[in-house]
Amino acid sequence: MLQFRRRITLEIILKILVCFILFAVFLWLIDGIFNDLLAEIISKTNPSLYLFFVQNKWVVLLFLFILSVILSVVFTIRKMTQYILVMVKAIDLVFKKDETLISLPSDFSEIANKLNTIKYDSLRNEQAAREAEQKKNDLVVYLAHDLKTPLTSVIGYLSLLEEGSDLPAEIRQKYVGISLEKALRLESLINEFFEITRFSLQNIQLSPSDIALSVMIRQLVEEFYPQLKEKGLRCEVEGQEQVHCWGDADKLARVFDNLLRNAILYSRENSLIRIGLWQGNGKVIVKFRNVGRKIPEYQLQSIFEKFYRLDDSRSTRTGGAGLGLAIAKEIVELHKGTISAQSNDQYTEFSVCLPAYPI
Numbered sequence: 001m002l003q004f005r006r007r008i009t010l011e012i013i014l015k016i017l018v019c020f021i022l023f024a025v026f027l028w029l030i031d032g033i034f035n036d037l038l039a040e041i042i043s044k045t046n047p048s049l050y051l052f053f054v055q056n057k058w059v060v061l062l063f064l065f066i067l068s069v070i071l072s073v074v075f076t077i078r079k080m081t082q083y084i085l086v087m088v089k090a091i092d093l094v095f096k097k098d099e100t101l102i103s104l105p106s107d108f109s110e111i112a113n114k115l116n117t118i119k120y121d122s123l124r125n126e127q128a129a130r131e132a133e134q135k136k137n138d139l140v141v142y143l144a145h146d147l148k149t150p151l152t153s154v155i156g157y158l159s160l161l162e163e164g165s166d167l168p169a170e171i172r173q174k175y176v177g178i179s180l181e182k183a184l185r186l187e188s189l190i191n192e193f194f195e196i197t198r199f200s201l202q203n204i205q206l207s208p209s210d211i212a213l214s215v216m217i218r219q220l221v222e223e224f225y226p227q228l229k230e231k232g233l234r235c236e237v238e239g240q241e242q243v244h245c246w247g248d249a250d251k252l253a254r255v256f257d258n259l260l261r262n263a264i265l266y267s268r269e270n271s272l273i274r275i276g277l278w279q280g281n282g283k284v285i286v287k288f289r290n291v292g293r294k295i296p297e298y299q300l301q302s303i304f305e306k307f308y309r310l311d312d313s314r315s316t317r318t319g320g321a322g323l324g325l326a327i328a329k330e331i332v333e334l335h336k337g338t339i340s341a342q343s344n345d346q347y348t349e350f351s352v353c354l355p356a357y358p359i
Helices: 002-032 035-045 047-055 057-094 106-163 169-201 213-223 225-230 249-265 324-334
Strands: 209-212 234-239 244-247 272-280 283-290 338-343 348-355
Touching: 057 106, 106 169, 209 213, 209 249, 213 225, 213 234, 213 244, 213 249, 213 272, 213 283, 225 249, 244 249, 244 348, 249 272, 249 283, 249 324, 249 348, 324 338
Parallel strands: 234 272
Antiparallel strands: 209 244, 272 283, 283 348, 338 348
């Protein structure tokens, strides 16, 4: 709009300048060439008009100049009004829910491009919001179904245990084990509901401090020993022994918890998970590498989105809420860091880069 105002102002100034130049040329012609001829013609046709012209020549010429300037301004304002009407119609098109391109005169091609960009960004954002809401709704339906499944199993096996007081100890132990497994699954699903609520309603606030990151990572590996053992996995921490970073310890622990949990979930049985720690140039790099199925490129582009799941089949054993990596990305970016993923036929690797000192 500023460019538009400048253009109109420049156009008015140019027209006034042209009028001034034409007026000066006209005066020169009147005084230098046509003065006698014009006087003779006017005197023969209308002597009183000739007398008025001679006595008031400069007033008449000044009036003609002012009149030409006024007409130039009027035509420019009229043109400006037409431009404004075109712009109003173009702005109306921005809010139409279609893919019609906004077209403006060539002088306003830059404005047309910006309006088209705004329109398509709005359409994309609206579509993304609808898709996110649909994913969330679908997820709630799926989780509600999954809640019912383990709950039904728990009730069924507990009923068998209550009714079968003479069950052999081996069978009783089996039923207790299954009930415990289903109860743990139920707890996991309930936790996922809380994750959804927190992610949607809570703004993450940081309480930063100096963190002994190498100590945190090694403690985290020890805490995951049962899950590692269950799949026959080994986890090795490589790199520098003493690595420190600046951040919120609880929030970053959540990030690395999600990444290690993800690595365990998608690792091949009896394979090795490597965690690398490096510090230098004011940055800290943490890498989680596991051996497993290659993640296609199109999935790598969406892996950090809310409610996105690699497991399309939604196995109740492996399916999560699709929030872990999205939350990890948000926390890392709040720390002014970055998180990325790469995958090939040999391994999948997640990399986190964090500032080592306060920014």
